[in-house]
Amino acid sequence: MVYIYDTTLRDGAQTRGVSFSLEDKLRITQALDDLGVHYIEGGWPGSNPKDLAYFETVKGLNLKNSKIVAFSSTKRKGIKIEEDANIAQLVKTKVPAVTVFGKSWDLHVTEALKISLEENLELIYQTIEYLKKYFDEVFFDAEHFFDGYKENPEYAVKTLKAAEEAGADCLILCDTNGGTLWYETEEIFDAVSKKVKAPLGIHAHNDSDMAVVNSLIAVKKGAIQIQGTINGLGERAGNANLCSIIPNLVIKMGYKSIPIENLKKLYSVSRLVSELLNRPHPANLPFVGDNAFAHKAGVHVSAVEKNPRTYEHINPELIGNRRRIMVSELSGRSNIVNKARELGIELDKNSPEVKKILEKIKYLEAQGYHFEGAEASFELLLKETLGMSKKYFELKGFRVFTEKRSEEEEAYAEATVKVEIPEEIAREKGIEDRFEHTAAEGRGPVEALDKALRKALEKFYPSIKEVKLTDYKVRILNEAAGTGASPRVLIESTDGKRKWGTVGVSPNVIEASWIALVDALKYKLMKDDEG
CATH class of the missing domain: 4.10.430.20 (H-NS DNA Binding Protein)
Structure with a gap:
């Protein structure tokens, strides 16, 4: 069994230009759990308030496959471990597993930590021994192990032995600088496996474009844990790309790891991460790129x-x-059929309905739509095309304007919206006036439009009040067009029971936002009807 350890939310977050919101981290956690990833490293709780909030909030997720892992360094020198704030924050997370990194390259011990080699071994031992009292599993990331081994193999192995003797459940050999070549990985794993008894793992960076192959070679040499990130996110050239490692490991090498039937979710997880980061999905990625x-x-x-x-x-x-x-x-027909099956709808790949849906999706994709991260918009499109959803309301017009009266005053926006509900719904609800014309203000045009639309619909559909927008992203699709570029708007909503994503595309950012907002509310009403 080879265990997949995802560090997208911690090491991947160190990518230049990447910043996950708390909602992003929770949504990615759910997607990784659904994929079947064994360990999800949520962050370093002692480093920032967002990671602290994550470890508190993630307890509310009903995870079925993944164990949440907290990350930290070994204890600081010169203080008791009970007084170390980072270690205390680890213990407070009450997650099932923790990963502790410690120096295994003597250069870092003497130059970065400014302590003796023996003192570093004590820090490793004391930290892991202490944490074993509180956690089911404690992993040791031997930072800079490959560089350390090349210069001082005896000391590098001593750091592993210190962690092993303290009770570490897995010793992770880290190629932190990413400079190790495949044959060196092979040789070093062969040598190390003869000197320690604890299970081994690998954490590889991609500075020499070797991270994936080094990870797979490590498995051939006995490693039982691979650490990496979705899409190879990470500092500098990135970490080992799990989207390449997992299919190679399971499909080509035949190892037991993530269930092979779960791999069909890999493409969607890969795209979801790109969407939530508000950046184009790399088309040339192996396996999960659109050009693959x-x-x-x-x-x-x-x-x-x-x-x-x-x-x-x-x-x-x-x-x-x-x-x-x-x-x-x-x-693309198979993708439509498979997605429909996930929604409980059986379709014949050769049916006119599938052809019609595919034509719509192709047209929308040509306009800039993508439905990863906007599953609700896809489900609405599918069911509307199949005649499986009703029309809840019709736009009769909206207007938005923004005003700023002086340099000192903050700009504000006002929106007016007019909607009509179908006659049969009005009869069902006992409402005579099927039209509603409302206005609302907001700090920005999208907020004003959202408020006005809700205000117009709440008379007919009171449950709309339950919907809250939790995230709003805009991406420019054709940057070369300058101010005439088309934006794609991605919105995430919740009603307290479920979360869903919707998308809108238009040359006008307000209209793109309107499309995504309307889908968000229509999806809520559809799900209410379905019970």
Whole structure:
């Protein structure tokens, strides 16, 4: 069994330009749990208030597969471990597992920590021994292990032995600078496995573009835990990319790890992380990039249509991706059928309904829509096309204006909205006037529009009051167009029982926001009807 340890929320968050909100972290946690990741490193609770809030809030999630892990350094020198604030915060998290990193390169011990080599071994031992009293599992990240081993193998191994003797459940060899080549990984794992008895793992960085291969070689040499991030996020050139490691490990190498049937969720998880970071999804990523199984007109397309194995190393549907044949209308049908099945709807891949849905999605994708991170908008599209949802209201017009009266005063916005509900719903609710025309103010145009729309609908649908927007993101799709660029708006909403994402695209950011807002409320009403 090889355990997948995800550190997207901690090490991945150190990527330049990346900042996860608390809601982002919780949503990614749920997606990783659904994928079947064994360990999710939520952050360093002693480093910032957001991570502290995460460890408190994540307790409310009903996780089925993953163990939440807290991260910290070994205790500080010169104080009792009971007085170390970082260690105290670890204990307060009450998560099932913790990871402690300690120096294994003598250069760092003497130059960075400014302590003796023996004192460093004591810090490692004392920290792990103490934490074993409070946690089911304690992992030791041997920071800079490969560089340390190359310069002073005897001392590097001593750090592992100190952690092992203190009771560490797994010793993680870290290529922190990312400079180790595959044959060095092989040699070092061979040597280390003869000197310690505790299970080994690997934490590889990608500065030499070796992180994935080093991780897989470590497994061949006996490692039982691989640490990495979704899409290879991480400092400098990033961490080992779990989106490449997992399918290679399970599909190609045949190791028991994440259940193979769960791998079809990998593409969606990969895209979700990109969407929540409000950045384009890298098209050239192996396995999960949109170009990974894309074929243009010519000899490739001709061969793939006869037998996909001619130009595809695996079936893309195994990891939730799809074949993209630029000249064929047939690509993508399986994705529609599979997604519909997840929603409890059985469709025939060759039915006119699937063709119609696919044509709509292709059209919307050409406008800039993407439905990863906006599952509610996709479900609405699917059910509306199939005639499985009703029309709750119709827009009769909206107007938004922003005013700033002076340099000193804060700008404010006002929106007016007019809606009409269908006659049959009005009869059902005993309402004579089917129209509502309302206005509302906000600090910005989107807030004003949201308030006005809710105000207009609450008369007909009181449960709208339960909906709260928890996140709002705007991405520019064609930056070269300057101020004329089209934005994509991604909104996350909750009613206290569930969370959902919706999307809108338009050359006008207000209209894009309106589309996403309307979908958010329509989804709520649809789910209320479904019970």
